[in-house]
Amino acid sequence: MKVGFIGTGSMGSILIEAFIQSGVLESKQIVVTNRTIAKAQRLAEQHPGLHVAASVAETTRLSHIVFICVKPHEFKRVVNEIATVVTPDQLVVSITSPILIEQLENSLPCKVAKIIPSIANYVQSGASICMYGSRIGTEDRLLLEQLMISISQPIVISEQHTRITSDICSCGPAFLALFVQKWIDAAVERTGIDYSEATRLACEMVLGTGKLLTEGKLTPEQLQQRVAVPGGITAEALHLLQHKLDGVFHQLIDVTHGKFQEDLEKVKKLWSET
Numbered sequence: 001m002k003v004g005f006i007g008t009g010s011m012g013s014i015l016i017e018a019f020i021q022s023g024v025l026e027s028k029q030i031v032v033t034n035r036t037i038a039k040a041q042r043l044a045e046q047h048p049g050l051h052v053a054a055s056v057a058e059t060t061r062l063s064h065i066v067f068i069c070v071k072p073h074e075f076k077r078v079v080n081e082i083a084t085v086v087t088p089d090q091l092v093v094s095i096t097s098p099i100l101i102e103q104l105e106n107s108l109p110c111k112v113a114k115i116i117p118s119i120a121n122y123v124q125s126g127a128s129i130c131m132y133g134s135r136i137g138t139e140d141r142l143l144l145e146q147l148m149i150s151i152s153q154p155i156v157i158s159e160q161h162t163r164i165t166s167d168i169c170s171c172g173p174a175f176l177a178l179f180v181q182k183w184i185d186a187a188v189e190r191t192g193i194d195y196s197e198a199t200r201l202a203c204e205m206v207l208g209t210g211k212l213l214t215e216g217k218l219t220p221e222q223l224q225q226r227v228a229v230p231g232g233i234t235a236e237a238l239h240l241l242q243h244k245l246d247g248v249f250h251q252l253i254d255v256t257h258g259k260f261q262e263d264l265e266k267v268k269k270l271w272s273e274t
Contacts, residue, residue, distance in 0.1 A: 001029060001064050001065070002029055002030070002031055002062055002063045002064055002065075003019070003025060003029060003030055003031070003063060003064070003065045003066075003067070003147075004030075004031040004032070004033075004053070004059040004060060004062060004063030004065065004066040004067065005030065005031070005032045005033075005059070005066075005067045005069055006032075006033055006034075006056050006059055006060075006066065006067070006068045006069060006070060006078055006082075007034060007035075007068065007069035007070040007074075007078075008032050008033075008034040008039050008040045008043050008069070009034075009039075009069065009070075009071075011069055011095060011117060011119075012032075012034075012067070012069030012095075013043060014117070014119060014121065014122045015067065015069065015095070015117055015121065015151075016030060016032065016043065016047075016050075017047075017122065018121050018122050018123075018124065018151040019147070019150065019151060020047055021124070022124055022150040022151050023150070024146075024147060024150035024151070025147075026049065027047040027048060027049035027050040028049035028050070028051070030047075030050050030051065031050075031051045031052075031053050031058075031059050031062045031063050032044070032050060032051070032052055032053065032059065033052065033053040033054070033055060033056055033058065033059045035070075035074075037052065037054070040052045055081075056078055056081040056082055057081055057082065057084075057085045060082045060085050060086050060090070061085050063090070064090060064091065065090070065091045065092075065093060065143075065144070065147070066082070066086070066090065066091070066092050066093065067093045067095060067115075068092065068093065068094050068095070068096070069095050069096075070096065071096070072096055072098045072099060072263050072266065072267050073266065073267075073270065075094070075096055075099050075267070075270075076267075076270050076271055079104065079107050079108065080107075082108070083107060083108055083109075086108055086109065086110045087109070087110060088109050088110055088111075088135075089110070089111075090110045090111065091110065091111045091112075091113065091136075091140060091143070091144065092104065092108060092110050092111070092112050092113075093112075093113045093114070093115050093144070094112075094113075094114045094115075095114075095115055095116060095117055097114075097116055097162050097163065097166050097170075097260065097263075098260060098263035098264050098266075098267050099114070099267060100159070100264075100267075101113075101114055101131060101132075101133045101159060103267070103271055104133065105133050105134065105135070107271075110135070111133065111135045111136050111137075111140055112132075112133035112135065112136070113130065113131065113132050113133060113136055113140075113144055114130075114131040114132075114159065114162070115128055115129065115130050115131070115144065115148065115154075116128065116129040116162070116165070116166050116169065116170055117152065117170070118152065118169050118170045118172075118173065119170075119173050119174075120152070120173055121151040121152045122151075124150070124151050124152070125152070126152055126153070126169060126173070127152055127153045127154070127155050127169045128148045128151070128152040128153070128154050128155070128169075129155055129157055129162070129165045129166065129169055129170075130144065130145065130148065130154050130155065130156045130157070131156070131157060131158075131159045131162070132156070155169075162260075163256060163257050163260045164253065164257075166256075167252070167253065167256050171256065175252070176206070180202050180203070180206060183202060184198045184199055184202050209223070224238060
């Protein structure tokens with residue numbers, strides 16, 4: 001089986017490298033192309049056997065599954081290029097959240113899915129959000145989820161919840177990293193602790209907390225209760241955080257959904273013009 005990637009930017013490269021590192025795909029099973037071919041060639045130098053195609057059409061013709069990993073404003077151009085070469089038995093997967101499955105199915109004769117990955121997939125962790133078009137059968141779903149389960153926990157959702165699930169799974173690592181960064185910075189400024197030492201402690205804490213919430217089966221509420229002794233230091237600090245963060249996450253969701261709606265409108269306009 002050949003798997004193609006149109007676009008080798010940040011997320012496209014992460015997926016390719018994660019699939020190779022997990023062992024689910026060998027380099028020789030992967031076909032890539034990029035608007036700047038030199039970027040794809042550099043990736044091939046890192047993974048001997050990986051095939052660099054000269055065009056979007058060539059990538060599509062050589063692949064059974066095609067991941068489209070480009071920005072929303074580039075998507076319609078790519079779809080137009082593959083529309084004349086893609087066949088009904090092929091699988092086209094979008095990793096771009098504002099692109100709707102309905103738009104793809106109306107433009108392409110093949111099977112269509114949307115899978116939103118996470119940077120955590122690079123270390124075979126985190127979730128991947130899966131949505132399937134009307135032409136996807138049971139075997140197609142199993143094939144895609146077998147691929148994704150090698151680097152993530154595939155979770156099937158309704159497309160109407162694309163944005164909020166992406167906020168949590170895909171944007172979440174950056175949000176959490178900002179929280180950790182601010183905490184480390186404050187610790188260094190207030191106490192003089194070595195930056196690298198504070199960073200190592202914080203990163204190990206995040207790793208352990210993740211395991212408690214997954215392998216340990218604790219809910220976020222239960223974890224807080226287990227750590228915070230009534231009247232103790234943790235409880236006092238949690239009270240501060242609850243007060244200071246009140247409404248922040250509602251605002252965060254408003255911001256991400258507002259930008260998502262803006263992107264949807266831009267894509268809709270682009271789709272109607274071409």
